[in-house]
Amino acid sequence: MNEQNELIKRRLEELDEIKKLGVNPYPHRYDVTHKSADIIGSYTDPADEAEAEIRKQFIVSVAGRISAIRRMGKATFCHIKDDTGRIQLYIKRDDVGEISYKILKLLDIGDIIGVKGYPFRTRTGEISVHCNSFELLTKSIQPLPVVKEEITETGEKIVHDAFADVELRYRQRYIDLIVNENVRETFINRSKIIKSIKNTLEKYDFFEVETPTLQSVYGGANARPFVTHHNALDIPLYLRISNELFLKRLVVGGFNRVYEFVKDFRNEGIDRTHNPEFTQVEWYQAYGDYTDSMNLVEEVVETACLAIHGTTKINYQGTEIDLKRPWKRIRMVDAIKEKTGLDVLNTTKDNIILYMKQNNIEFDTKLAHSKGLVIASLFEETCEEDLIQPAFVFDHPIETTPLCKPLREYSSEQIENMKNDTEQVIYVERFEPYINKWELGNSYTELNDPILQRRLFEQQEERGRGGEEETHPFDDDFVRAIEVGMPPTTGVGLGVDRLVMLLTNSVNIRDVLLFPLMKPLT
């Protein structure tokens, strides 16, 4: 990209020539009366010559970026793109005058112009604007990739020499968006999905809130945080890994139904389904339990799919997936039994570990101290790969999270004694929606017993001291809030990026993030 590049040099010369002709290449505003799609959509062919003459009085004003130019001596065809699509312009020297036509010759692909003229149909059938005048609105200095679009006789669009370098596409998304129409569509769909989710939640009287991104105690998930520093207060701060604990405080405060779309930050690896910052929507509902959340998750996802596809059936990279409610619901231990035949409820911890070793199932020995974690790990290694169609996997071992309520069937003595009996696994009312093998979210019947909450945080701290890297830190203020009293509550966190990937058939999370994190070029 050196500045001596011939193409850029040439364009700077053109810019000078344009200025010398008395034209401001960067004017301040332009009155647009029509969008390209409106012009094409509302066009009807005139009945006869007389009507065609009259039509010439109906002037449209349309603006956009030049995407193709075909010059033919004293007449020029070009296509401009606006936010509704593209439209062809027909500009004749005799119509616009000599000086304007001279300026037209100085224009390039990438320049933004506004034109006034009347719609007509060309000899080859394309609805176009016959221009009486045009105005340069912005001169482009950086040459764009030249993408040729061919419309076949069957109406199919073939894109030639597409701008395909993924690295450049992510780093210079503005160019990607100009040139690659499907990229634009993906982000329009992302917006529609988010809007749909909001609509569904608002329909049930959920209330949108905002909670802190900078937190002095992070929590609500198992993840390593980004650490920063506040100068004036001279304290470390963390970028949130979750907003869960704040939303629950709001339920304590009396907002019975709250939701927030939120950027979470996790200091971990980057791959096809992980970006250091990503979007979740979380919502909390007082007086409900996790079965209410299952119902709402189904509805939120199904409705979002309908909003952009008009059907519940999607094709993700060749896999047919139907998001129609109701989804399959299965206990984690039953999923394991179905897949492996192993009845973990009636098998000792050591025998499960033995089974995993015998079957070459990956196993982290750091988890060997807890039967619950062994079971969760067995599930992840064996069952996840089959969870293509939407399914709720529920009732996880309590060791997987300190924020979730144990099953209602337990007596308080059983929960009390769980530490003393290593073979006794306490299960919690948690579920994860799986689609296409991905955990799309996470949900609990929220723990609101402050005594147990405190104990579970303490156990997390203990495990942290024992070497586990990603445990929940103890949050005193949060426990205080629970002590004030949180009503029976259920909550959900849903991964928005992954949902958008699914619904837009995107392979990489970067394809659904406008500006994914890239290593800076040195």
Add this chain to the structure above:
RNA sequence: GGGGAUGUAGCUCAAUGGUAGAGCAUCGCCCUUUUAAGGCGGUGGUUGAAGGUUCGAGCCCUUCCAUCCUCACCA
């Protein structure tokens, strides 16, 4: 972090270790209903960076940078 692959003109891509090329874009000329417009003629390169082997390196070797795939980690 491990393994595999890629990086050549503005874009998309070629090039047995032996003169770096094509299409589009760009520039000049012709062309007043073209549409991947067309015709004729030009310009354009530190082959990601730095070393090395060789008479000779885009190609072989080393290191580095970036990206992709994959594994690990990870809601």
